[in-house]
Amino acid sequence: MGKKTVRHHLPVKTLRDILTPHVITLAPDACADEAITIMRKRRISCIVVTEQQQPVGIFTERNLVDAAHRAVDFAGTNMRALMSSPVVTAPSSTTIYDAFNLFSLKKIRHLVVVNAQGHISGVITQSDLIAHLGIEYFVEAKKVGKIMNRTVQSIPAGSLVRDALARMHAGKMSCVFIAEKNIPFGILTERDMTRLIYEKHDLNKTVVEEVMSSPIRTVASDAPLHEAIQAMKQHRIRRLGVTAGDGMLTGVITQSDIVRGMEGRYTESLREIVREKEEQLQAALSSFREKSAYLDSIMRSSTDSAIIATDIKMTVKYCNPAAEQMLEIRANDMIGERIQNIAQKGIDHNCLVLAFDAVKRNEEYQFSIQHSANARSRSLECRVSGIRTPEHVLAGYVLILRDVTERRQLEEQLTMAATIDKLTGAFNRHTFEDLLDRERSRAQRHKSALSLIMADIDHFKKINDTHGHQTGDKVLQSVADIIRQSIRRSDMLGRWGGEEFMILAPETTAVNATALAEKLRRNAEDCEFPLFNRVTISMGVTALQHDDSVETLIARVDAALYDAKHNGRNRVEAR
Structure with a gap:
């Protein structure tokens, strides 16, 4: 007679527990320009292509880079011509450990989750997987140097963006470093290429220094792997340059390298x-x-x-x-x-x-x-x-x-890193989306008021470019503190991305939310900042409607924020 084991610990998570349920999809005949616009505005890395709710392909930042290298006319090309197909899928009952092996085996960065009928249920990214895997996958005797990619694409200062694009395409790399004498001082990523193509930059004339991110985030080759993971979470990035003791670039570590390197x-x-x-x-x-x-x-x-x-x-x-x-x-x-x-x-x-x-x-x-x-x-x-x-x-x-x-202890650190934006102390985007979905369902069920406020720091790129990223970080922290001190305990603050914040206000009408937003705007305007006179914020406001989904609610508050920006900044607009 076999032994029965009584276990007293949490069950293994499945994809159902961690997937991003609200997936942006397009039809195969949709214009590629539309996909690029959505990816840029939503700051997402992929669009799933569906027919009758079933995934038939996926369009990622890697697909965009390859198409841009071929000088594709995105306005005249549909998704069917550019997407990767067939798309790798998994049922929602798949454990995160089986998904981990699937990412490694298939060499993918996105996994589409489907239900029993084969209809799309959500998407899992490498970021989702790394955030939820058991810590034992990351704390064994693993150093960054053991799994980093030693093949690094770098170009000198003065190079054109078209040259960087060619390097990324040829090496199938997600980034290119800008370096002098192998000392990196800037980086261009697939996400940057999406932005440049969306903004219609002439890649044959634009110099990399004009659009690169600088300074770059690096990690030592002998650092423990979990430190690299923490750095990626803290700075909301998917890759780090790997340097030797003399600052020389020796490699790059990406989330793909982490998945491939940690087989368990x-x-x-x-x-x-x-x-x-x-x-x-x-x-x-x-x-x-x-x-x-x-x-x-x-x-x-x-x-x-x-x-x-x-x-x-x-x-x-x-x-x-x-x-x-x-x-x-x-x-x-x-x-x-x-x-x-x-x-x-x-x-x-x-x-x-x-x-x-x-x-x-x-x-x-x-x-x-x-x-x-x-x-x-x-x-x-x-x-x-x-x-x-x-x-x-x-x-x-x-x-x-x-x-x-x-x-x-490391599990607690990873849990905190997976929930809170370390720089500002606000909820990170993934957690805020979960809170928004929960409060939306509760408000619609009880027919109660709920409002959403979106704030954006005006001219933030100029602050970074003029005064440096450290000053920019202090501005982000200060604005987060101003908002936190001005909202109620029942309100929820999230960092949506970059210089954007979200405030979720339960039991709050559109009129009261607009008044709150105006109060936040004035408090930010009245705050004194070193090095420059003031910082202003633009704000969009919307209230929940009875048939709203999370997507429609976000789209409406995003549109309200756009109105505030378009109408002169440092103002509040409601929709």
Whole structure:
């Protein structure tokens, strides 16, 4: 009769849990110019092409770069001619780990999620996947230099954008660095190319210095991988330049490199080793003789796992050195003691009672505890199983503990990075969209008021160009603080992207939201900023209508903000 395992942890996430449900789609005969306009205004990296709700292709920034290199007339070309087809799809029940392998195997950056009828349900990007994967995929002994791409496309100052485009196309790279003597000082990305094509720049005449992003974000080749991931999340970018100690460019690391480099093989190998050791332990203890040299070797080799073995009366008969170190209790103080007495020194007694009851039912039991000793706190994962004779009679218990403190801390950091914009402290776009969808559904269900405000810092690019990105960052932080101090506790602030913010105001009519926006505008205008006289913001306001979707609500407030910009900036417009 096989063992039944009782697990006490969160279930593995599926694509249904993390997908972006509101997908922008176009028909195959739609004009490519329309796709470029949507990608630029929405700041999205792809458009899914559908027929009768079924995905038939996908148009990405990579497709745009390839088409621009061929000098395609976007105004006269439809999506069918430029899209990638067939499109890679997966059902919403797919686990994020299976999706991870699919990204790596298919070498894709977008995965279209479909329902049972094959209709599109959403899209998963590499950013979504990396934000939600278990931290064990990123904290194994991995350095940036191990998985970075050493093939770097760079061009000198004075080059034309057309040259950069050709390099990106030839190398199938998502970016080109602008460098002097291999010291990078600027970057052009696929997203930049989308902007330039949308703005109708002449790529044959525009010099890269005029449109590049500078300074670039870099990471050292010997830095841990999770630091690169954190930097990407913090700055909302998909790639980092990799430099040596002398500042020389040695490579580039992108989200694609992260997905390809982290197959999870090492993690699975460790799990297999642990399973094998536990099987050896069970066999060696089955007759419950005094520990042999063989058993002692197995247990002592488990340096990362604390092992405590008891007899049927729950008296401790053996513990390995890792148990002494992890629990900070000497072996002499554990051997011969009942496990319940040790529980008083750090192992939760109630969890042990539940665990022993489960083992008596021929089950295993897992739980987590927070163990504190000598002013130090550890997060421990615990597993209790039974020692049985060849006749399957219960003869004792084995408690195995693993210190997962570092993993939990990094998980918390990644969770925070996946929710909050680190620079401003506002919700990031992904989280804000979830909040907007939740509040929209609630307001429509209860027929209550809900308003959305979109704010944009006027002439922000000039601030960055004139005073530098550090000053620009301080302006973003100051504006976020002004908004935060002026709204109610029930209102929600999100950074929508770049210099744009969103304020979600529940139980608020359009009239009151407009008044709030005007208050925010005045507060920003009255604030004193160093280096220049003032900073102003333009604001769009809209209220929820009974048939609104998230997309129509965002589109309307975006249009209101456009009105404010078009009518002179530093003003509030409502739609």
